[in-house]
Every structure is written in C-alpha cells, then in structure tokens.
Amino acid sequence: MPSRQIVxxxxxxxxxxxxxADRIRLIEELRSGESDVNSLAEALELPGSRVSxxxxxxxxxxxxxxxxxxxxxxxxxSQPEIAGWIVEGVDFLLGRAxxxxxxxxxxxxxxxxxxxxxxxxSGD
Amino acid sequence: MPSRQIVxxxxxxxxxxxxxADRIRLIEELRSGESDVNSLAEALELPGSRVSxxxxxxxxxxxxxxxxxxxxxxxxxSQPEIAGWIVEGVDFLLGRAxxxxxxxxxxxxxxxxxxxxxxxxSGD
DNA sequence: TTCATGTATGCGAATCTTTGCAGATATGAA
DNA sequence: TTCATATCTGCAAAGATTCGCATACATGAA
Numbered sequence: 653m654p655s656r657q658i659v660x661x662x663x664x665x666x667x668x669x670x671x672x673a674d675r676i677r678l679i680e681e682l683r684s685g686e687s688d689v690n691s692l693a694e695a696l697e698l699p700g701s702r703v704s705x706x707x708x709x710x711x712x713x714x715x716x717x718x719x720x721x722x723x724x725x726x727x728x729x730s731q732p733e734i735a736g737w738i739v740e741g742v743d744f745l746l747g748r749a750x751x752x753x754x755x756x757x758x759x760x761x762x763x764x765x766x767x768x769x770x771x772x773x774s775g776d
Numbered sequence: 777m778p779s780r781q782i783v784x785x786x787x788x789x790x791x792x793x794x795x796x797a798d799r800i801r802l803i804e805e806l807r808s809g810e811s812d813v814n815s816l817a818e819a820l821e822l823p824g825s826r827v828s829x830x831x832x833x834x835x836x837x838x839x840x841x842x843x844x845x846x847x848x849x850x851x852x853x854s855q856p857e858i859a860g861w862i863v864e865g866v867d868f869l870l871g872r873a874x875x876x877x878x879x880x881x882x883x884x885x886x887x888x889x890x891x892x893x894x895x896x897x898s899g900d
Numbered sequence: 901t902t903c904a905t906g907t908a909t910g911c912g913a914a915t916c917t918t919t920g921c922a923g924a925t926a927t928g929a930a
Numbered sequence: 931t932t933c934a935t936a937t938c939t940g941c942a943a944a945g946a947t948t949c950g951c952a953t954a955c956a957t958g959a960a
Contacts, residue, residue, distance in 0.1 A: 660797040660804070663865050667800075671791035672918085673784040680784070689937060702919075704938055715868075723927045723936045734868055737861075741787055744839075744858055796948085813907060826949075828908055847906050847957045 669713045670738065674698060675706050682716065683735045686728035793837045798822060799830050800862065806840065807859045810852035 670676060674696060681687060681695055689707065693700040707727055710716045717730045729735060794800060798820060805811060805819050813831065817824040831851055834840045841854045853859060 656801065656804070657797065659866065660800040663800050663862065664795050664797040666865060666868060667791050667795035668917095671788050671795045673781065673788040676784040676787050676791075677780065680780070690935095699920080700937065701921080701939085704936095705918090708938075720927095725937065731868060737864055737868070738787065740861055740864075741790060742783065744790060744855060744861070792947095814905095823950080824907065825909085825951080828906095829948090832908075844956095849907065 666713065666715075669709060669715065672706070674702070675710060676738065678703070678706055678710065679715070679729065679735055679738060682727060682729045683732070686719065686726040688724040688726050690724070692727070790837065790839075793833060793839065794862065796830070798826070799834060802827070802830055802834065803839070803853065803859055803862060806851060806853045807856070810843065810850040812848040812850050814848070816851070 670679070677696055678692060681692055687695075689700055689704055692707075693703040696703065707716060707718075711718065711727075714730055715734060716727045719726045719728070794803070801820055802816060805816055811819075813824055813828055816831075817827040820827065831840060831842075835842065835851075838854055839858060840851045843850045843852070
C-alpha cells in the first residue's frame with residue numbers, strides 16, 4: 653500500500669479518536685495538568701464508566717497516559733502540544749462560523765487559548 | 777448549553793469530517809491547487825460518485841469550495857492553511873508511531889511537508 | 901432534440917460507534 | 931475476610947457512516 657495512503661489512514665485514525673465532543677473536553681480538562689477519572693467525570697457530568705471508556709480509547713492511541721496511585725488513576729496528555737494543536741482548529745471554526753455565534757466562539761477561544769484559571773467562576 | 781460544550785461539539789464535527797482517509801487524501805491533493813472531480817477520482821483511484829460524495833461533505837462544512845466551468849467542477853480548499861494544520865498532525869503520528877514504520881512516516885512527511893513535485897516519480 | 905460526458909443524489913446493506921447498564925477487578929480500610 | 935470506593939470491561943440496542951450501485955441532473959456538441 654502506498655505510504656500516502658497509509659499515512660492518510662493513520663491520520664484519519666487520530667482524527668477519529670479526537671472527533672468526539674466528550675473526548676475533546678477531556679483533552680481540554682487535561683490541559684491544566686493531570687486529573688483522576690472521578691474528577692473528570694464530575695467536571696464533564698458524565699458517568700465514570702463512560703469517561704473511563706473514552707480514556708481507554710485515548711490511551712490505546714497514546715494520546716494520554718496514566719499513572720496509578722492507590723486506587724486512583726491519574727491521566728495526563730502524553731503530548732501536551734496536541735491540545736495546542738486542537739486549539740488551532742478553533743481558528744477554522746471561526747473561519748467557517750457554521751451555526752455558532754461569534755461571541756460563543758470568542759469565549760470558547762478564551763477558554764482554550766489561555767490556561768483556564770483554577771478557581772474563577774466558570775459556570776457557563 | 778455551555779459554550780465549552782458547544783465548541784467541543786463543533787470541533788468534533790470538523791474532526792469527524794476530516795477523519796476519513798479518502799477525504800484526507802483529497803485535501804492533500806488540493807494543496808497544490810484546484811482540481812476537478814474527475815482528476816481527483818483518478819488520482820485517488822476511486823469512483824467519481826464517491827469522490828463527489830466526499831467533496832459534498834467537505835463543502836457542506838465549508839472546508840472546500842467549488843467553481844464551475846462548463847460541466848467541470850473545480851474544487852479548492854477554502855482555507856489552504858487547514859492543510860498545513862493537518863500536516864502538523866503528522867508530528868503526533870511520529871510521536872505515537874503506532875503500527876507505522878518510521879521510514880513510511882518519514883516519506884509521508886516529505887509528501888505532506890513539502891509541496892509535492894508535479895512530475896517526479898511518485899508511484900509509492 | 902439526441903447523445904456523450906462530468907457530477908450529484910438516493911437508497912439499502914454492511915460496518916463502525918456510541919450509549920446505558922450490569923458486572924468484574926483492584927485497592928485500602930476495618 | 932468483608933466492605934466501600936475507584937475504575938474497567940463486556941454486551942446488546944440504538945445511531946451514524948460508508949459503500950456500491952443505479953439513476954438523475956447539467957452542460958455542450960451535433
């Protein structure tokens with residue numbers, strides 16, 4: 653198989669793994685450092701089993717790694733730069749602006765573009 | 777719905793649209809300029825109807841635009857930078873190196889990282 | 901109008917993903 | 931050992947995507 657195709661397929665695999673709102677939010681959460689499954693589940697308001705499933709997919713594709721401490725599993729991005737790369741995607745979002753208001757995108761850009769403050773009001 | 781979630785969903789949509797080997801190859805082809813459906817179909821060795829289907833998805837998400845000249849439809853990237861952005865994904869591929877040999881990735885990186893020579897041997 | 905060509909669309913079958921839930925496993929405390 | 935907590939895995943139903951093919955549409959030539 654031509655290498656062009658192999659790489660297209662591999663790239664498509666990475667894209668497919670990232671292409672899920674929950675997983676993107678997990679990556680977003682992990683930007684600010686490692687976190688355990690339960691905290692992630694609370695932050696995303698999802699059942700722990702679902703978060704665990706997403707994490708295991710991300711882990712299988714080496715986008716995250718885990719560190720176990722007692723019964724808690726702490727996850728972190730294996731390549732923190734990947735989050736920055738995803739952020740750049742927001743620019744294309746801006747460019748296309750399909751179905752999302754400019755202000756929504758702007759505030760989201762702020763969330764992604766800067767490290768999110770740990771304590772400030774974030775109930776949007 | 778919190779804007780974080782809206783944007784995660786929108787980003788996921790873009791990722792999902794890109795997350796297909798044929799569509800990535802289409803984007804790759806279009807890096808070197810506009811091209812009509814038939815040329816793309818030949819380059820990718822796919823039926824024209826399939827290419828047309830992929831293009832219409834890309835078009836619906838404004839990743840490509842078309843220009844009609846007679847019965848030919850020429851497509852081009854609406855934001856050529858998006859191809860560059862995808863290329864950066866190759867770096868994560870390198871970092872993960874799952875199931876792809878280093879030399880395959882290297883040659884693919886060359887294909888993506890540089891404008892592909894129009895005539896040179898490219899039968900890989 | 902008729903024909904050939906280039907592109908687009910529709911549809912069912914096959915395939916892959918996501919979801920919700922039940923149960924399994926692992927760890928630490930009592 | 932037993933219990934509670936944290937996480938993981940398995941499975942079937944629901945949902946989404948892809949594929950192959952047939953057919954429709956649009957354009958230009960005769």
